[in-house]
Amino acid sequence: MALDLITRNSKTLSPEDAEKQVKVKGWAQEIRNLGGISFLILRDRYGTVQVTAPKKKVAPEIMDVLTSLSRESVVEVCGTAKASNQAKGGAEVIPESITVLSSAASPLPLGVVDKVNAEMDTRYDHRFMDLRKPEARAVFEIKSKVLRLIDEYLLGEDFVEVFSPKIVASGAEGGATLFKLDYFGKPAYLAQSPQLYKQMIMSTGLDRVFEIGPAFRAEPSDTVRHVSEFISFDGEMAYIDSMNDVLQMLEGCIQHVIKGVAETSSAQLEILGTEVKVPKAPYPIIEYKDAVEIVTKEGMEISLGDDLGTEGEKILGSVMEEKGYEMYWIVEYPEEAKPFYIMEKEGTPYSYSFDLDYKGQEISSGGQREHRYNVLVDRISKKGLNPDDFNFYLDAFKYGMPPHGGWGIGVERLVQKMLSLPNVREAILFPRDRVRLVP
């Protein structure tokens, strides 16, 4: 039999396989022994396969295995495929042998098919089990697709994918959220973002780069949108004429990503019971001061110069939704609210900066960078930092630095908002936060 055995899974087994000898593998999701007949529902990455064992047709050893098999054990079934109207995919397998590859202990720490919703902590304590649920897993097939679509778009725009160091001597985003480590006896930190390094690269001739990699923030907030390790998608472009070049590039990329998911991930979206809408483009551009006016009109108490905050973002999100926009830019934030590397808008209290908001939540920020050495040094001092701590960075501005700009975007926040997930952790396999370091 082994010779003409073909391997099938829940996606590939079909009525066309009828009478063929097949091999299927998976987790024993359900075992029903009804006396005269037994059913085994095998789950794999794509769905389930039904193994049907009529007592009269299969060997007694097989019935014994099925009777003693524990749920979630991993098994390999060899047998004959049969067309079946009752089975998913229109075909089932009549077993000739069942091998238990890995026997599951009982009781399970978490149900896979249970309708009961487990507490979030329980789910994440047993994340390997939680991810056996198709709806938990589908998010990661989509996340992988998002990465592929980003690559596709930016490589088409002549970007180079780069990696910057994650162990660094200085933070880019302020000291409060730095993780400190011992680096061969010297103090060092985990990179909060690739900001300083992607800017230094702009001085090398690699004039368009992007990076997809971990960023670390010792984030004390316990919210549904903060974690201490996330995947940051950063881009930086040299020789821009204005910040508008950056907005256009990022908008093109995001549209390509969301369109790509909407068009090619229908199986996963169906499992998630959600649809992905391609945002109306071009994304409207709202000046910060107008955004403040809009949320003030809606009854929020806020002054010019204040951060919009979670509440302001939500209110603005509702207003924009009513106008049919899920994605929109907020530009010209006060320079005071922005990091040292952002370029000021001369003669105003504002800056060449932007946020990109998606359904009432910021998912990206960026802007044109200050590329003039002297002005940059002044801005570092103005922010209460010591320019000497940034010499390794400032050097790259002394010997010819083109005008440049870019963005940082949280991949998981993008996925969260796209799929309307309740928590950014749903888009992270093994999340890290103030209280969670394992698994």
Add this chain to the structure above:
Amino acid sequence: MALDLITRNSKTLSPEDAEKQVKVKGWAQEIRNLGGISFLILRDRYGTVQVTAPKKKVAPEIMDVLTSLSRESVVEVCGTAKASNQAKGGAEVIPESITVLSSAASPLPLGVVDKVNAEMDTRYDHRFMDLRKPEARAVFEIKSKVLRLIDEYLLGEDFVEVFSPKIVASGAEGGATLFKLDYFGKPAYLAQSPQLYKQMIMSTGLDRVFEIGPAFRAEPSDTVRHVSEFISFDGEMAYIDSMNDVLQMLEGCIQHVIKGVAETSSAQLEILGTEVKVPKAPYPIIEYKDAVEIVTKEGMEISLGDDLGTEGEKILGSVMEEKGYEMYWIVEYPEEAKPFYIMEKEGTPYSYSFDLDYKGQEISSGGQREHRYNVLVDRISKKGLNPDDFNFYLDAFKYGMPPHGGWGIGVERLVQKMLSLPNVREAILFPRDRVRLVP
């Protein structure tokens, strides 16, 4: 003039632009003022553009700018394109305006076109400047291509790209090279590899995954192949029939990558003055004990059980090169030499493990993993480790874990060997090692 100005660079400017109004930008690589005529060689990512200023034809202000311009300043030139046999690309620009976007200080910390080889430390101290050399930069265009080719191949094989946490509670590869950090008051470590996590994922149903991300080793060795932060390309596959499934997948992927670079990176390879040879496939499979015999025959002193070491790898590399093989597997290492997660070959002192060697250097290792809970616990103890420290990992083996295997490969080592670079650091933008934390 601004209205019909077209932007060109060294790749796109051509004789077909003759008489058009163009704008070019770049670093002032060379300025020659010959009295009656001045030449400015502008460098960008792709090469150089010649700006030719005959005193009689251009405004005096332009001659002034050219006379005072410092090398490596960033400038924007607007002018008329002209066909020219003397200029690279067959065209030059007669300037109508020259704007200095960023003036370079003098002296330069490092020459860009100098023939003199700077010390490695000087180069890496001023890496932004070092990377202005086309041959330093070309490596990263190829590295980016490598990543794209990996994605292309594995996504075609239904792999899902994942990210595992880099802040972890336990190391996978032994305590000696762990970086320790303070995680909200708890001790934590930087991940040496995604090993434990990609294995846990095998228990979820995401049956084929890969990850490309940083790995951290507090590596005390000062060698041309060790750094403390590198990009690890890891793959893991569930439901394998044997280790051979892994070898085939990785071989297919590596061949796709090297072929892709050879076929589509000719511009970069020319700059590097190197050729990339596609290794002869299938890669020969050498058992560890035969490898020991081969190097013994070549005069090396080594006993069964010993690591081949750098010397042994090199000797084996020469022997294989003579046979026409640049890439080959070494399989069935003694289980003693391999980590706990590798499967033993029952009844022998060997294991289901492999190394992939490229031109006399290991670039990847992997194998079939031990998926049986009890055997795995025993192996952890046998290695002198405490199974309790690995509960978060072991849990994933208790409730149905399919047989699985995979690999880890150092992206920079692969690039280094492919391009015959003298040091792995040449394939890292900002390397980290025992003595280097900046830039």
